[in-house]
Structure formats: C-alpha cells, structure tokens
Amino acid sequence: MIERAVREIRDFAEETGLTEKRILVLFSGGKDSSLVLYLLKQAGLDVSALTFFHRWSWKETLNWAMKFTKGLGVGHYLVDITDGLLREAVGRKGPVCIHCKKVMLWNAKWFALNNGFEVLAKGDNANDKIIGALLDQCDGDIRLCGIPRIGVPFFRPLIKYTAEEVEALAEEAGIRPYRMYEHARRRQWREGCPLQYIDKEETIRPELMDLAYRVNYEVSKIARRRKVRISVRVPSFEVMAWNPDEETLRGIGEVVRRFKGGSDASVRKA
Known part of the structure; x- marks a missing residue:
C-alpha cells in the first residue's frame, strides 16, 4: 500500500x-x-x-x-x-x-x-x-x-x-504517535489538546483553560497505564470513557474529586 x-x-x-x-x-x-x-x-x-x-x-x-x-x-x-x-x-x-x-x-x-x-x-x-x-x-x-x-x-x-x-x-x-489516551469526540481515534474538553456552553476563560489541562493531564496518566481512553469535561467534570473497568473509574473518580472539591463525578461510558 x-x-x-x-x-x-x-x-x-x-x-x-x-x-x-x-x-x-x-x-x-x-x-x-x-x-x-x-x-x-x-x-x-x-x-x-x-x-x-x-x-x-x-x-x-x-x-x-x-x-x-x-x-x-x-x-x-x-x-x-x-x-x-x-x-x-x-x-x-x-x-x-x-x-x-x-x-x-x-x-x-x-x-x-x-x-x-x-x-x-x-x-x-x-x-x-x-x-x-x-x-x-x-x-x-x-x-x-x-x-x-x-x-x-x-x-x-x-x-x-x-x-x-x-x-x-x-x-x-511504522508510524505510531504518542498517545495521551484521550476520549476524543468520535470513535475514530482523533486526539487533540485538553482545551477541547471545556464545556461548549461555557464562556472561555484562562482559568478554565488551565483547569482543563491540569485535570486531563492527571487523568491521562491513569488512562495510559490502563490503556483506556478517558477525558473529563470542565467545569461540569463529566467523565467520558471508552469501556472502563471499575478500578479505572475509581482512580479517575479520585482525580476528579480532588479538583472538584470532594463532589462526585458523573460518568458517561461510550
């Protein structure tokens, strides 16, 4: 080919x-x-x-x-x-x-x-x-x-x-780019940057841009280790994941609670 x-x-x-x-x-x-x-x-x-x-x-x-x-x-x-x-x-x-x-x-x-x-x-x-x-x-x-x-x-x-x-x-x-294991916006694997996970109805602010980066960077550590695609929207803290197991979700939940201040995170499995 x-x-x-x-x-x-x-x-x-x-x-x-x-x-x-x-x-x-x-x-x-x-x-x-x-x-x-x-x-x-x-x-x-x-x-x-x-x-x-x-x-x-x-x-x-x-x-x-x-x-x-x-x-x-x-x-x-x-x-x-x-x-x-x-x-x-x-x-x-x-x-x-x-x-x-x-x-x-x-x-x-x-x-x-x-x-x-x-x-x-x-x-x-x-x-x-x-x-x-x-x-x-x-x-x-x-x-x-x-x-x-x-x-x-x-x-x-x-x-x-x-x-x-x-x-x-x-x-x-033999092209195998580095993966952050983002959820992305469609099943075709299309990674981008963490700013895409700011909730679309939100007015864009530097604080939200910083939050989107910090949360998703921490989440990516777990996602890469578990080989599961995961991202978190902010400021809603909705977790998007492709078929995560319970252990993965617990780890992501801990990250989200740390940034969210102790509240529970909503999870949408794709």
Whole structure:
C-alpha cells in the first residue's frame, strides 16, 4: 500500500507541478499528518513541517513530533500561538477548537508566505467532514485546492483514503504517535489538546483553560497505564470513557474529586 500511495503522490505532483514547489505540512504529530509528511518525503518532494503549540499543548506529543521529523530528516518549524489563541478565544463561547483553527490558519498562511513556501499540506482523509463551503471553491481534483480567500493552495494527499486505509498505511510505515489516551469526540481515534474538553456552553476563560489541562493531564496518566481512553469535561467534570473497568473509574473518580472539591463525578461510558 505504501508503494502505491507514494507512486500516486509522485505522479500527481508531476502532473500539477508540485515537484517544483516548497510544501509546508501542518503537522500536529497525529497519525494523519505524520503519514502525509512521511509519504511526501518518500515521494521526493521538497517538504517541511509546521507545528503550532500553546501553553496547554501536550508536551509529550510535541516531543514525539520533534523526534519523528528529526528521524525523517525534514525541517520542522514550531510556532507558539498562545497569545493569538487568548485574543481570539477568551470571552467567547466554545468549543475552543473553532477559535484555535482560525488562529492556526491565519498563522500558517503568513508563515508560508513570509518563508517562501508555496503550498500548504494537511492530513484530511475521506472521513473528515470538509466537503462544503471550503472545498466548493475547488476546481477539479480536490487533492489540490487553491482557495482564493487564503491565497495559498492546500494539498490533501489523503483526501481519497478512508480513515481505515490511513490506519493501515500508517501501520505499514511504522508510524505510531504518542498517545495521551484521550476520549476524543468520535470513535475514530482523533486526539487533540485538553482545551477541547471545556464545556461548549461555557464562556472561555484562562482559568478554565488551565483547569482543563491540569485535570486531563492527571487523568491521562491513569488512562495510559490502563490503556483506556478517558477525558473529563470542565467545569461540569463529566467523565467520558471508552469501556472502563471499575478500578479505572475509581482512580479517575479520585482525580476528579480532588479538583472538584470532594463532589462526585458523573460518568458517561461510550
């Protein structure tokens, strides 16, 4: 599968002129963006990685991402978006991810333009819900989309692969990102950052951002040890877990009570 995927990318790059372009991959350190970086490198394209982080980012996943790009031999740029995220998100309703994506997209555009990159690449696959206003602006093959309001074309080499096919490709390539064992928002394993667990009806405040990080970091220690996906919403302290056993729930309950001040936690098993 890897050989075929690399060949498809190389052929597409030759058809569209991507072989002559500098490509910047929006690299989160997750499986999809890691696979994109790997495939573009194997296809012989001029590729680098761009990772955004903020005060509440998981340090463990960032460390893994830096080791991965070093092993791959590609340039890796790190940009701290803490100030921009605070300006965009604080005082508004959640989820935080909506505001964070705006900050990342704006920074990606200007980083690319100011540093000589001609194409941005993402790890979207066929299961991602991106058909709509964004891709309606694409003429022809949706793998390469020149979006007028952004001004930098987007390359999505995995957009015709299902999540299951991406999983198989990553496994064949030996790509196994560091897992925080987050619950995430869908059964497909899609980790992000702890700020996604601020209750969506809440007005975003720095104190809630700090709380979301601290609670979920402690919970992740148990989740990783028990190999169970768990996250905690704040300030409701609702515990979300994929099939936890009673011992795991007791450990999570102790963490939640410590942060909540002794009250019981509600648990939703998914």
